[in-house]
Amino acid sequence: MRLFIFILLIMAVSCEEMTTGIVFSDPNTFRDERDNNLYKTVDIANNTWLAENFRYIPDSGYYQSSDNVLYDVYAAVECCPDGWHLPTLSEWELLIEDVGSEYAELNRRGLNLSFTGWFQTEYIGQYSRGAWWTSTKQSDSHGGYTWIFYISDRSPDILLMNFNNGKMACVRYIKDK
Numbered sequence: 001m002r003l004f005i006f007i008l009l010i011m012a013v014s015c016e017e018m019t020t021g022i023v024f025s026d027p028n029t030f031r032d033e034r035d036n037n038l039y040k041t042v043d044i045a046n047n048t049w050l051a052e053n054f055r056y057i058p059d060s061g062y063y064q065s066s067d068n069v070l071y072d073v074y075a076a077v078e079c080c081p082d083g084w085h086l087p088t089l090s091e092w093e094l095l096i097e098d099v100g101s102e103y104a105e106l107n108r109r110g111l112n113l114s115f116t117g118w119f120q121t122e123y124i125g126q127y128s129r130g131a132w133w134t135s136t137k138q139s140d141s142h143g144g145y146t147w148i149f150y151i152s153d154r155s156p157d158i159l160l161m162n163f164n165n166g167k168m169a170c171v172r173y174i175k176d177k
Helices: 002-020 073-078 089-099 103-108
Strands: 029-031 038-044 047-050 062-064 069-071 129-137 145-152 155-164
Touching: 038 089, 047 089, 069 073, 073 129, 089 103, 089 129, 089 145, 089 155, 103 155, 129 155
Parallel strands: none
Antiparallel strands: 029 038, 038 047, 062 069, 129 145, 145 155
């Protein structure tokens, strides 16, 4: 009898979903309505981060490799979906403080960092380096540089360094609170 009631309940929910168009989604995902890309998310250091690289294609300021989209810092800011923001240098530092200085630990916690390379005048470092933009400019005297979060196959440690704004790197956004 219980099995019969359970099956009826499942059928009722399925019929409801078909007639109302409501689709239940995983709370650990975000769908960008502009291109319908679905992204995994992860909660680390009191923030909800994209757990994979952003893939939206803007009008300009990007380079698309076979498996990543890299942005200049201006496109990284402009592409940001509503309700999200490009992490500041402080937010990356809090992430490192919470998890530790090795990127392998970030991956164990679900951030899924990989060696994506970057683009300058050519695609550089794929399979050996990864770089992600912050929204923090270096300083007024060095206005053409912004801080990045950087990993390399030569070291297990996470680095924060300055990057020329004309170069292209990957993007991870943080959900606004």
